Amino acid sequence: MRRLLIPVLSVAAALSVAVGTGGCKKEGGASSSGTVDIGEYASMTGPTATFGQSSHEGTMMAVEEANAAGGVLGKQIKIISYDDRSDATEAVTAVQKLVSSDKVSAILGEIASKRSLAGAQPCQKAGVPMVSPASTNPTVTQVGDYIFRVCFTDDFQGKVCAQFAQKKGWKKVGVFTDVANDYSKGLTKVFKEVYPTGGGQIVAEDTYREGDKDFKGQLAKMKTAGVDAVFLPGYYTDVGNILRQARQIELNVPFFGGDGWDDPQTYLNLGSIADNCFFTNHYAADDKRPEVQAFIAAYSKRYKNADGSPKIPDAMGICGYDAARVLIDAIKRAGKTDPKAIRDALANTKDFPGASGNITIDANRNALKPIVILEFKDGKPHTVDAIAPK
Numbered sequence: 247m248r249r250l251l252i253p254v255l256s257v258a259a260a261l262s263v264a265v266g267t268g269g270c271k272k273e274g275g276a277s278s279s280g281t282v283d284i285g286e287y288a289s290m291t292g293p294t295a296t297f298g299q300s301s302h303e304g305t306m307m308a309v310e311e312a313n314a315a316g317g318v319l320g321k322q323i324k325i326i327s328y329d330d331r332s333d334a335t336e337a338v339t340a341v342q343k344l345v346s347s348d349k350v351s352a353i354l355g356e357i358a359s360k361r362s363l364a365g366a367q368p369c370q371k372a373g374v375p376m377v378s379p380a381s382t383n384p385t386v387t388q389v390g391d392y393i394f395r396v397c398f399t400d401d402f403q404g405k406v407c408a409q410f411a412q413k414k415g416w417k418k419v420g421v422f423t424d425v426a427n428d429y430s431k432g433l434t435k436v437f438k439e440v441y442p443t444g445g446g447q448i449v450a451e452d453t454y455r456e457g458d459k460d461f462k463g464q465l466a467k468m469k470t471a472g473v474d475a476v477f478l479p480g481y482y483t484d485v486g487n488i489l490r491q492a493r494q495i496e497l498n499v500p501f502f503g504g505d506g507w508d509d510p511q512t513y514l515n516l517g518s519i520a521d522n523c524f525f526t527n528h529y530a531a532d533d534k535r536p537e538v539q540a541f542i543a544a545y546s547k548r549y550k551n552a553d554g555s556p557k558i559p560d561a562m563g564i565c566g567y568d569a570a571r572v573l574i575d576a577i578k579r580a581g582k583t584d585p586k587a588i589r590d591a592l593a594n595t596k597d598f599p600g601a602s603g604n605i606t607i608d609a610n611r612n613a614l615k616p617i618v619i620l621e622f623k624d625g626k627p628h629t630v631d632a633i634a635p636k
Contacts, residue, residue: 280321280322281321281322281323281324282317282318282319282321282322282323282324282351282577282583283324283326283348283349283350283351284309284323284324284325284326284350284351284352284353284354284570284573285325285326285327285328285341285344285345285348285350285352285353285354285355285374286302286305286325286326286327286328286353286354286355287327287328287329287330287337287340287341287344287353287354287355287356287361287365288301288302288327288328288329288330288355288356288357289329289330289331289332289356289357289358289361290302290327290329290330290331291329291331291332292330292331292332292333293332293456293457293481293483294332294357294358294481294482294483295332296482296509296511296560296562297332297357297358297380297562298329298330298332298356298357300559300560300562300563300566301354301355301357301379301380301562301563301565301566301569302327302566303545303548303549303559303563303566304379304545304559304562304563304564304565304566304567304568304569304570305325305354305379305566305567305569305570306325307544307545307548307567308566308567308568308570308571308574309323309325309570309574312570312571312574318574318577318578319577319578319581319582319583323574325354326344326348326350328340328343328344330355330356330361330365332358332361333361334360334361334363334364335364337355337356337361337362337364337365338364338365338367338368340365341353341355341365341368341369341376342368344374345368345369345372345374346372350374351374351577351583351584351585351588352374352375352376352377352573352576352577352585352588353365353369353374353375353376353377354376354377354378354379354566354569354570354573355376355378355379356378356381357378357379357380357381357562357565358381358429358481359381359382359383359385359386359427359428359429359432360383360427360428360429361381362376362378362381362383362386363381363383363385363386363389363428366386366389366390366393367389369389369392369393370389370390370391370392370393373392373585373586373589374392374585375392375393375394375573375576375585375588375589375592376392376393376394377394377395377396377569377572377573377592378393378394378395378396378397378569379395379396379397379562379565379566379568379569380395380396380397380505380528380561380562380565380566381395381397381429382395382397382398382399382400382403382429382432382433382504382505383399383400383428383429383432384399384400384401384432384612385428385432387399387610387611387612388610391589391593391611392585392589393611394592394593394607394611394612395611395612395613396565396568396569396572396600396605396613396615397505397528397565397613397615398528398612398613398614398615398617398635399612400429400432400433400436400504401436402617402635403433403436403504403505403526403617404432404433404434404435404436404437404439404440404479404504405436405440406526406617406619406633407433407437407477407479407502407503407504407526408436408437408439408440408441408443408444409440409444410502410524410526410619410631411441411444411446411475411477411502412441412444412445412446414475414500415474416446416474416475416500417445417446417447417474418446418447418449418471418472418473418474419441419446419447419448419449419473419474419475419476419477420448420449420450420451420452420468420471420473420475420476420477421434421437421438421448421450421451421452421476421477422451422452422453422454422461422464422465422468422476422477422478422480422488423451423452423453423454423479423480424453424454424455424456424479424480424481424484425453425454425455426455426456427456427480427481429479429481429504429506430479430480430481430506433479433503433504434477434479437477437479441477449471449472449473450467450468450470450471450473452464452467452468454480454484454488456480456481456483456484457483457484458484459487460491461487461488461491461492462491462494462495465488465491465492465495465497466495466497468492468497469495469496469497473499474499474500475499475500475501475502476492476497476499476500476501476502477501477502477503478501478502478503479503479504479506480503480506480507481506481507482506482507482508482509482512485501485503485506485507485512486512486513486515486516488501489501489516489519489520489523490516490519493519500522500523500524501523501524502523502524502525503524503525503526504525504526505525505526505527505528505561507525507527508525508527508560508561508562509560510558510560513622513625513626513627514625514626515625516622516625517624517625518624518625520622520625521622521623521624522621522622523621523622524619524620524621524622524630525619525620525627526617526618526619526620527561527617527618527619527620527627528561528564528565528602528615528617528618529561529564529601529602529603529618530618530620530627530628530629530632531558531559531627532628532629533618533629537599537600537601538564538601538602540601541559541564541567541601542558542559545557545558545559545563545564545567546558546559561602564601564602565602567601568600568601568602568605571598571600571601572592572595572598572600572605573588573592575591575595575598576588576591576592576595577591579591579594592607592611593607593611594607595607600615602615603615603616614635615635616632616633616634616635617632617633617635618631618632618633619631619632619633
C-alpha cells in the first residue's frame, strides 16, 4: 500500500489542509481567516485507492508550492478533501458537502469517470467549477459548462489504441470489457469503431465486472478464437489478475489497454508476466523533458514508499499536480474567488505549461494534450511512442 503523507477522512468528515487556520465561510470560497478554499474528492480507500492517493499527493504538492510562493490573490490556499471510498454514491455526497456546507470556490476530482460523472451533477447544479485530473470518458464534461478536465478523452485514447493495433499488424483482436465501468465501456466503443477500418477483425468479445476473481472462462474463448492480441480497457485492480490467468492457460498474446492500467506496484509484482503488453498514458517517467524530470525529482523527494525509498509518481500523481496548478492559475486570472469568474478563466486556459505537457482547454472543456504508449519489460514501462492530437 502507498504511504500517505497525511490521512484523508471519509465523507463523514473532511480534512482541511492549509498554511493558516480555518474560519467561518464567506460567499465564493474565501474564509474569514483569509484562505481560498478549494474542494477535493478522491478515492483514498476502496478498490482503486491508489488513484486517489496519487492525485491527492500531486494536488498537495502543487498547493504547497503555490502557498510557499505567496498563495493566490494574497491569500493562502486551503484544500478541503473527502474520501469517496471508490464509490459513486459517496462521490455525490462528498461534492454536495463541498458546495453546500464548505462553500468552496472550485472542486478537484475525480480520477475514475464513473465517479466524476456522479460528482459533476451537483457541481453543475450549484454552479461550482470542477476540474477532473484524469477522467477520460467523453461524457464527463458533457454534464455542463462548469465541468473541465486536464487530460485527453477516450475519443482520442480509443482511436490511438486502435491505430496502434493496426500498426502492430494484429489482424485478429479480442476485446474484454468491464461492463460496470463507464471508462471501460467508453474505450471499447471507440476502439470498435476505429480498429476495423484498418482491415482487422474483432474475433472475440467478452465482459467482466470490476472485482471479479475468475476470468479463465472468458480468456479461454479468446484463445479458441485465435486472437493475435487482446484489448483490455480496464483498471489495474483487475488487469493484473487477468494477465496472470491468461498466462496460466497459455494465452500468451499481447494485451493492451488505456491509462487505467497505470499502477507501478502492480507490474513490479507481475514481473515478466506483463512483458510485451502495452498501455496508453498521460506521461512517461522516462520522458527526458526538463519539466517532467523536475516534477519527478520534487515528488520523489516529497513522498516515500513504505520502505523509505523515493516514490516514482504514476500518471495520476502528475495529473493531480497539473489539475491543481491549472485551477490555481485560473483563480489568479479571474482576480477573485467567484465560481463563475473562475469558470470563465478555466475556459480560457491556453498553453499552460503543465508538467505532463502544455494544456489548452478546448471549446468542450477538454484538454488538448499528447498521449504516450508504454511497453512493459521486466515489470517496468518504457516509452515506445508519443502522439499529439491533431
